[in-house]
Amino acid sequence: MLKFIKMDFYRVSRQKSTFIFLAIVVGIVLMTLGATRLEQELLNSDLLTAEETQIFTSTMEMTDSADSGILAGGIGMNVNPSLEWMDPDSEVPVFEFAEQPLKGGMIAILIMVYAVIFGYAERRNGYIKNLVGEKHFKAKLLLSKMSVVAVFTAVVFLVLYLAMMLFAPLIMMNSISYSISGDMFLAIIAQYAVHLALGAFTLLLTIIFEGTTLPIVIGTLLSMGIFGLLYNLINSLILKLFDKAVSVANYLPSGQLRLMNGGAADGDISRGFIVAGVFIVLYLILACFIAEKKDVK
Amino acid sequence: MSGYLVETKKLTKKFGNQLAVNNVDLKIERGAIYGLIGRNGAGKTTIMKMICGLSSANSGEISLFGKSGEESRECLGRIGTLIENPGIYPRLSAYDNLKLKCIANGIPEQKKYIADILQMVGLSDAAQKKAGRFSLGMKQRLGIGLALIGEPDLCVLDEPINGLDPQGIAEIRELIYKLNKERHITFMISSHILGELDRVATHIGIINDGRLLEEQTIEELHAKCMNRIELQTSEPDRAAAMLEEMGYKNYKVVNSNLIYLFDGVDNLKGITRGILDADISFTNIGICNGNLEEYFLEKCGGVENA
Numbered sequence: 109m110l111k112f113i114k115m116d117f118y119r120v121s122r123q124k125s126t127f128i129f130l131a132i133v134v135g136i137v138l139m140t141l142g143a144t145r146l147e148q149e150l151l152n153s154d155l156l157t158a159e160e161t162q163i164f165t166s167t168m169e170m171t172d173s174a175d176s177g178i179l180a181g182g183i184g185m186n187v188n189p190s191l192e193w194m195d196p197d198s199e200v201p202v203f204e205f206a207e208q209p210l211k212g213g214m215i216a217i218l219i220m221v222y223a224v225i226f227g228y229a230e231r232r233n234g235y236i237k238n239l240v241g242e243k244h245f246k247a248k249l250l251l252s253k254m255s256v257v258a259v260f261t262a263v264v265f266l267v268l269y270l271a272m273m274l275f276a277p278l279i280m281m282n283s284i285s286y287s288i289s290g291d292m293f294l295a296i297i298a299q300y301a302v303h304l305a306l307g308a309f310t311l312l313l314t315i316i317f318e319g320t321t322l323p324i325v326i327g328t329l330l331s332m333g334i335f336g337l338l339y340n341l342i343n344s345l346i347l348k349l350f351d352k353a354v355s356v357a358n359y360l361p362s363g364q365l366r367l368m369n370g371g372a373a374d375g376d377i378s379r380g381f382i383v384a385g386v387f388i389v390l391y392l393i394l395a396c397f398i399a400e401k402k403d404v405k
Numbered sequence: 406m407s408g409y410l411v412e413t414k415k416l417t418k419k420f421g422n423q424l425a426v427n428n429v430d431l432k433i434e435r436g437a438i439y440g441l442i443g444r445n446g447a448g449k450t451t452i453m454k455m456i457c458g459l460s461s462a463n464s465g466e467i468s469l470f471g472k473s474g475e476e477s478r479e480c481l482g483r484i485g486t487l488i489e490n491p492g493i494y495p496r497l498s499a500y501d502n503l504k505l506k507c508i509a510n511g512i513p514e515q516k517k518y519i520a521d522i523l524q525m526v527g528l529s530d531a532a533q534k535k536a537g538r539f540s541l542g543m544k545q546r547l548g549i550g551l552a553l554i555g556e557p558d559l560c561v562l563d564e565p566i567n568g569l570d571p572q573g574i575a576e577i578r579e580l581i582y583k584l585n586k587e588r589h590i591t592f593m594i595s596s597h598i599l600g601e602l603d604r605v606a607t608h609i610g611i612i613n614d615g616r617l618l619e620e621q622t623i624e625e626l627h628a629k630c631m632n633r634i635e636l637q638t639s640e641p642d643r644a645a646a647m648l649e650e651m652g653y654k655n656y657k658v659v660n661s662n663l664i665y666l667f668d669g670v671d672n673l674k675g676i677t678r679g680i681l682d683a684d685i686s687f688t689n690i691g692i693c694n695g696n697l698e699e700y701f702l703e704k705c706g707g708v709e710n711a
Contacts, residue, residue: 115508119494122501234492238506238551240457241482403460 112239112252120226120256129222129260130267136209136218137271141279144205148281151194196281203288203296206272210299213331215268216306219261220327223307226260227253228314228323236404246404247396250311254392257307265300291377298377301384305361306330308391315395318405330362339363361387409468410435410559410591411456416465418451418615425451427615428465433559433593433608438585440606441595442701448615449595450489453561456593457486470558482510485557487565491548495537499528499547502536503554510555518554526550527576541568549577553584560584561593566601574598578605603697613705630700634666634673636680638687647683651676657703665703 120126192198209215230236230249239245277284306327313323329335339357346354357363358376361384411433418426426448433439443449454460456467458481469477469484493502503522507515523529526546531539536547545568552560565581566574582605584590596602602609603623610620621629638644641658648656648666653676655667669676670692677690 111509111511115505118501118508119497119505122497123494124496229494230492233494234488234490235494235502235505237457237459237486237488237492238554239509240459240484240486241510241555243478243481245458245481401461403454 109248109251112248113255116252116256129218132218133264133267134271136214137268137275140208141275145279148194148196152196198282199285200280200282201285202273202276203292206269215264216303216331217328219264219303219307220310221324222260223257223310224314224320224323226256227311228320244400246399250395250399253311254308258304261300261304261307294377298380302361302380305384305387308388312391312395315399335362359383409433410470412468414466417463418455419463424615429617431610431617436589436591437608438592438606439608440602441610441612442599442602443612444705447612449612450563453488453563457484457561483558485552485560487548487552487562489563491544493536493544493547496535498533499536500532502547503550506551506554522550522553542570542573545569559591563595565594566598574601581605599697599701611701611704618704629667630697632670632692634670635691635693636664636687637662637689638685640685643685647679651679
C-alpha cells in the first residue's frame with residue numbers, strides 16, 4: 109500500500125489542481141477579511157441611520173448565536189464575525205477569527221470537492237486498470253487516496269491559518285492578537301478531524317455512485333447545513349417518541365462543523381474527536397468493502 | 406488445475422438478467438499469443454476483466470499460473486493489462502504516466518527503465534508531451550507501454566491496435582511478436598481486425614453471445630478455413646441427416662441450397678458416394694478455400710449477426 113501512497117503523492121506533485129485548491133483557500137481568507145473590513149467601515153461610518161445600524165447588529169447577533177451551536181443545523185454559509193470585532197479599537201484574535209470560513213462550510217466544501225476529484229480520477233480515466241496486481245488493490249487504492257486527503261486537509265488548515273495571520277493585519281482595522289489557547293488548539297485539531305470525516309464520506313459516495321456529480325452536490329448541501337432540516341425532524345421525532353431532548357447534529361460530522369470553536373465546551377471538542385474518528389473508520393470500512401465488491405467499469 | 410498459464414472453468418458472468426459470459430472454458434498455454442475473436446458485446450472484454458481481477462465472476466473458476474481460487478489473485482502482479490481504452494492521466498506527460506505505474510510496482514531506476522519502454526512503443530520523442538494531446542494511436546502505444554511495466558509474464562490486451570494507422574499496426578504486431586519470442590511474454594489479445602490476429606496469434610478462441618465456440622491453434626484453424634466441402638443441394642435437410650449418419654457433425658446449413666462441411670475433406674469421394682446412395686439431388690460438391698473472416702462469420706451466425 110505504501111507504493112500506492114507514494115504514487116498518489118507523486119501525482120499530487122505533478123498536477124496543478126492541488127495548488128489551485130490552495131489558492132482558493134487564500135482567496136476565501138481574503139474574501140472573509142475583505143467582507144469584515146467592509147462591514148467595519150459601514151458600521152463605523154455615517155452612512156447608516158441609527159435604525160439601520162440596529163437591524164444590522166441584531167442580524168449579526170442572531171448568526172452569532174447560531175455559530176455557538178445553539179441553532180446547530182441552521183442552513184446557509186453566512187457566518188458573521190463577532191460583533192465586538194466591529195469596533196476598530198478592539199483586538200481580534202486571529203486564530204478565533206480564522207474559524208469563520210471553517211464554520212461557514214467553505215473549507216469543508218473545498219475538501220470534499222478535492223476528495224471527489226482526486227479520489228475518483230483513476231476510475232474516471234481508467235488508470236485503475238493499469239494497477240491490477242496486488243490482492244485487494246481496490247481497497248488499498250482507496251486508503252491511499254484517504255491518506256492524500258488527510259495530508260491535503262492538513263495543508264489546507266495550515267494555509268488557512270497562515271494566510272489569516274499574514275493578511276489580517278494588512279486588511280483589518282483592528283490590532284491582531286496571535287495568541288492561542290490550549291482549548292483553541294484542540295478545537296482546531298478537532299475541526300481538522302471533522303473535516304477529514306467529511307472527506308472520507310465523499311470518498312465513500314464516489315464509490316457508491318461511481319461518479320463525481322452526486323457526491324459533490326451532496327457534500328455541498330451537507331456543508332451548507334441543508335440536512336439541518338432532517339436533523340431537526342429526527343430531533344422532534346425522538347422528543348415525541350421517547351420524550352427525550354436530543355440533537356442528532358451533535359453526533360454527526362456535518363453537525364459538528366458548526367459546534368467547534370475556541371469557546372466550545374470540553375465535551376463538544378471531545379465529542380468532535382470521537383464522532384470524527386468513529387465516522388472516518390466507518391466510512392472507510394464501508395468504502396473499502398463496496399470497492400472490493402464492485403467491478404471496475 | 407493444470408499447467409496452463411490461464412485456465413477458466415465454466416466461467417459465467419451476468420449483468421442483471423443478461424448472460425454476458427456463459428460457461429466459458431478457456432485455456433492459454435505458456436508462451437502463446439492467444440487471439441480472442443468476437444463481435445461487439447460478445448463477452449471478450451468481460452472475460453479479460455475477470456482474468457485480470459477487475460471484475461468478479463458469478464460462477465466458475467479462474468486459474469492463473471497454475472493457481473486457483475484466492476491463490477490465483479496473488480499472481481495478478483504478473484499480468485500487464487490494456488483493457489478497453491488506454492487508462493491514462495490526460496494532464497500528465499507520457500513519462501509521468503509511466504512513472505506512476507513504476508512507483509506502484511516498486512521499480513527502482515525509473516528513468517532508464519521508462520526511456521526503454523518509451524522507445525519500445527515508439528514514443529521517445531513524445532515523452533514530455535501531455536498524454537491528453539496524443540492521437541488515439543499514440544494513446545494505444547502508451548497503454549501498451551503501461552501494460553509492459555513490471556516485466557509481466559502475461560499481457561492482456563483488449564483491442565490493442567484500435568485506432569492505429571497501418572504502419573502503427575505493423576509496429577505493434579512486430580512488438581508483440583518480439584516480446585513473445587525474446588522475453589517469452591504470453592499474450593491474450595482481442596481484436597476486430599481478424600486478419601491482424603491471424604498474422605500474430607498462435608491460438609484463436611472464437612466467442613459469440615458469451616459462449617466460447619471454438620478454441621484451437623492457428624494451424625488447426627487455417628486447415629479448417631482453407632478446406633471445406635461445399636455441397637449445393639435442393640434437399641439440405643436430407644443431406645444434413647445423411648452427413649450426421651456418416652458421423653459428420655461439424656457442418657453448417659448456409660441456406661436452402663448450400664451446406665458447408667468442415668470435416669471430411671479427405672473423404673470427398675466417400676461423402677459423394679453417400680449422397681448418391683441416399684438419392685439426394687445435388688448440383689455441385691467440391692472442396693473450397695475460405696478465410697478466417699468467412700469462417701468467423703459462419704460460426705457467429707452469418708453477416709447479419711456479426
